[in-house]
Amino acid sequence: MGLFQIVALGFTAVMLVVSVRSLIRARSRPLPSVFWLLIWSAAGVALTMPNATTRVAQGLGIRRGADLVLYSTTLGFLIGSYLVYLKVRQLTREITVLTRQLAILEAQRTNAPERHTPSSTARK
Amino acid sequence: MKVPVESRVDTWVVIAAYNEGAVIGGVVRELVLDGYTVIVVDDGSRDDTGAQAQAAGAVMLRHAINRGQGAALQSGFRYALDHGARIVVTFDADGQHDVSDVSRLVEPILGGEADIALGSRFLEHAAGVPPARRMLLRAAVAFTSVVSGVSLTDAHNGMRALSRRAAEQVDLRLDRMAHASEIIDQIVRTGLRVTEVPVAVRYTPYSVRKGQHASAAARIALDYLFHKLND
Numbered sequence: 001m002g003l004f005q006i007v008a009l010g011f012t013a014v015m016l017v018v019s020v021r022s023l024i025r026a027r028s029r030p031l032p033s034v035f036w037l038l039i040w041s042a043a044g045v046a047l048t049m050p051n052a053t054t055r056v057a058q059g060l061g062i063r064r065g066a067d068l069v070l071y072s073t074t075l076g077f078l079i080g081s082y083l084v085y086l087k088v089r090q091l092t093r094e095i096t097v098l099t100r101q102l103a104i105l106e107a108q109r110t111n112a113p114e115r116h117t118p119s120s121t122a123r124k
Numbered sequence: 125m126k127v128p129v130e131s132r133v134d135t136w137v138v139i140a141a142y143n144e145g146a147v148i149g150g151v152v153r154e155l156v157l158d159g160y161t162v163i164v165v166d167d168g169s170r171d172d173t174g175a176q177a178q179a180a181g182a183v184m185l186r187h188a189i190n191r192g193q194g195a196a197l198q199s200g201f202r203y204a205l206d207h208g209a210r211i212v213v214t215f216d217a218d219g220q221h222d223v224s225d226v227s228r229l230v231e232p233i234l235g236g237e238a239d240i241a242l243g244s245r246f247l248e249h250a251a252g253v254p255p256a257r258r259m260l261l262r263a264a265v266a267f268t269s270v271v272s273g274v275s276l277t278d279a280h281n282g283m284r285a286l287s288r289r290a291a292e293q294v295d296l297r298l299d300r301m302a303h304a305s306e307i308i309d310q311i312v313r314t315g316l317r318v319t320e321v322p323v324a325v326r327y328t329p330y331s332v333r334k335g336q337h338a339s340a341a342a343r344i345a346l347d348y349l350f351h352k353l354n355d
Binding site for chain 2: 085086089092095096103107110
């Protein structure tokens with residue numbers, strides 16, 4: 001086992017423990033933790049048995065295991081980016097709604113009712 | 125037909141302003157003198173925009189942080205509708221619009237001919253538009269025509285008048301400049317009657333400096349397309 005495998009496996013093991021802990025803590029909403037548990041498990045298998053990725057790749061019609069990892073990572077990155085975009089959009093929207101609500105509440109407090117009628121100096 | 129003064133009371137002019145302290149007072153004063161109710165949405169300005177607007181007689185709404193022109197206009201619409209506006213007019217803060225055009229813009233709505241009147245600088249006053257700006261605006265018109273399926277002469281004019289019914293149906297979700305395309309989209313979707321009215325646009329060194337540049341156009345188009353794809 002090379003140095004990279006040892007370091008990567010150590011990191012993967014830590015992340016697996018973190019995922020298991022969060023799964024135990026968030027039993028009412030387990031899906032995100034299960035997802036990360038599967039990802040880190042797959043990473044562990046790929047690191048300890050590199051030939052296994054090649055067998056899975058060939059089963060999916062891809063020649064090399066490395067290509068399977070590359071394609072999966074690229075696809076995962078694109079899906080992740082899109083999800084982050086949607087989340088940012090939602091947060092942006094919420095910030096705007098909150099800013100608006102605060103502005104309206106403040107205006108109702110400070111704008112005297114007489115301001116809502118045109119000035120007596122209005123041109124006739 | 126000149127808009128009677130009693131109708132102007134219920135015509136709320138909404139101005140989104142960001143760091144416009146140098147000009148906003150003059151713009152508000154003119155509108156107030158003409159009898160309109162003016163609401164300035166100070167969109168998190170770092171200068172004295174809010175104080176100047178208030179001193180000139182505007183109702184003031186202040187965004188604690190800058191959210192963009194679309195967000196500011198939507199805030200203004202909501203406040204105006206909550207306070208009984210019958211007609212809502214959007215008006216740019218930089219002094220490029222002519223106050224006397226508000227009356228022309230509101231006319232088709234008061235006459236029941238349209239729900240929304242969009243100002244167009246290309247119907248009568250095209251000669252005064254700088255060539256570079258003209259090209260950019262023509263591109264915007266073509267873009268709007270393709271994506272919204274509506275044929276207009278000026279797609280990004282800051283002067284618009286909306287009946288109460290129309291303003292209630294408009295819900296701007298594009299916070300920044302792409303709201304100008306979004307509003308047209310919503311008009312098409314809701315089947316509101318729309319008309320274009322000739323308005324003048326003054327190109328002062330100040331308004332040109334503050335206005336949109338070609339570099340921003342790509343971002344506006346992308347914002348709009350992303351929004352449309354995910355809506």
